[in-house]
Amino acid sequence: MERRVNRQWRLASYPEGLPRESTFRYEEGPVPEPAEGQVLIRSLYLSVDPYQRGRMSSRRSYAKPMEIGDVIVGGVVGQVMRSRHPGYREGQFVVGLLGWQDYALSDGEGLRRVDLEPGLLPGALGVLGMPGLTAYFGLLEVGRPKPGETVVVSGAAGAVGLVVGQIAKIKGCRAVGLSGTDEKAALLREMGFDAAINYKSAADIREALAQACPRGVDVYFDNVGGPITDAALTLINLKARIIICGQISQYNATRPPRGPRQFHLILAARARLQGILVSDWEDRYEEGLAALAGWIREGRLRYRETVAEGFENAPVAFLGLFHGHNVGKMLVKVADPAV
Ligand code: NAP
Ligand code: FER
Numbered sequence: 001m002e003r004r005v006n007r008q009w010r011l012a013s014y015p016e017g018l019p020r021e022s023t024f025r026y027e028e029g030p031v032p033e034p035a036e037g038q039v040l041i042r043s044l045y046l047s048v049d050p051y052q053r054g055r056m057s058s059r060r061s062y063a064k065p066m067e068i069g070d071v072i073v074g075g076v077v078g079q080v081m082r083s084r085h086p087g088y089r090e091g092q093f094v095v096g097l098l099g100w101q102d103y104a105l106s107d108g109e110g111l112r113r114v115d116l117e118p119g120l121l122p123g124a125l126g127v128l129g130m131p132g133l134t135a136y137f138g139l140l141e142v143g144r145p146k147p148g149e150t151v152v153v154s155g156a157a158g159a160v161g162l163v164v165g166q167i168a169k170i171k172g173c174r175a176v177g178l179s180g181t182d183e184k185a186a187l188l189r190e191m192g193f194d195a196a197i198n199y200k201s202a203a204d205i206r207e208a209l210a211q212a213c214p215r216g217v218d219v220y221f222d223n224v225g226g227p228i229t230d231a232a233l234t235l236i237n238l239k240a241r242i243i244i245c246g247q248i249s250q251y252n253a254t255r256p257p258r259g260p261r262q263f264h265l266i267l268a269a270r271a272r273l274q275g276i277l278v279s280d281w282e283d284r285y286e287e288g289l290a291a292l293a294g295w296i297r298e299g300r301l302r303y304r305e306t307v308a309e310g311f312e313n314a315p316v317a318f319l320g321l322f323h324g325h326n327v328g329k330m331l332v333k334v335a336d337p338a339v
Pocket of ligand 2: 075130246
């Protein structure tokens, strides 16, 4: 049923350290009317992502922060309710950065049509969306894994990490993943990873990683930073590639991180360490999505989603990312598609 109000989550304050429920403010507003050239989109699934933490801070970064009072910036899979745009029809599914709200207007900028059956729509925010593309381009373009090499990924049971490890296997590599529970480690093995480490229960992360990587580490895909990354760097091989994708262990830090900073290891291995931003490959998203969809069809790429039910639960789902409450992509279901 169509709603008459537009529920919204807005930024109430910039958090110090870990965000809290009080970081967010709930509001209701009118459902907006599309002007000529615009579409009105109803949200079906909201994405919660670690990068949103970065937008809740005035620290310098690659994107400008949210202002206090802004609707929370976030990816959404939605359905076109009304169209005054020649490129969109009512009923079509779309994905875009439409924010944590029931309804949004778009002029088509940054909007992408999603041609998936309704049951597969959440995939457009995960394996067939921004996180899947991050794994695809980050690993293949920067990691350049070769058959027989060892690829280590941190945050391995998350949206990006699960895809990274499986692409490593598709490319003939040894895939090793780190995640925060025994259940997640078991899932990684079931998904074809050659070895999986529970970094929270390991007596010594470096020792566990050394055992899992008898031939050292050729590619390290870093989603988390901190002590896991310090351990991985001690095991890199000559000409290793290190992809700095995310540093979630540091996103809530109130002081700059201190670490072993063993950069002589990078020097000795003549390794390459490169930060990545998925949007740098925006002009190649179709290529990446086609490759990912092909592997899914062939049964070579599997995925998981953790779906929170209900608009009201978006903040809690987001906070759960920092406690490892998700397996695969974390999302919030807010409405069923209209048929
Ligand atoms: P995700 O992995 O699905 O969810 C976050 C996971 O991080 C949690 O499930 C948790 O798993 C782990 N985690 C939380 N705190 C941790 C800590 N202190 N130490 C170690 N692990 C911790 O998230 P995602 O969307 O796939 O993103 C993964 C990373 O990639 C994030 O750092 C994100 O910022 C980054 N990213 C970057 C780009 C880019 O363009 N550069 C694009 C997308 C994502 P455990 O149970 O294993 O702790
Ligand atoms: C993007 C580039 C990067 C984007 C998200 C990210 C939503 C995520 C970065 C991170 O997690 O650090 O265009 O779009």
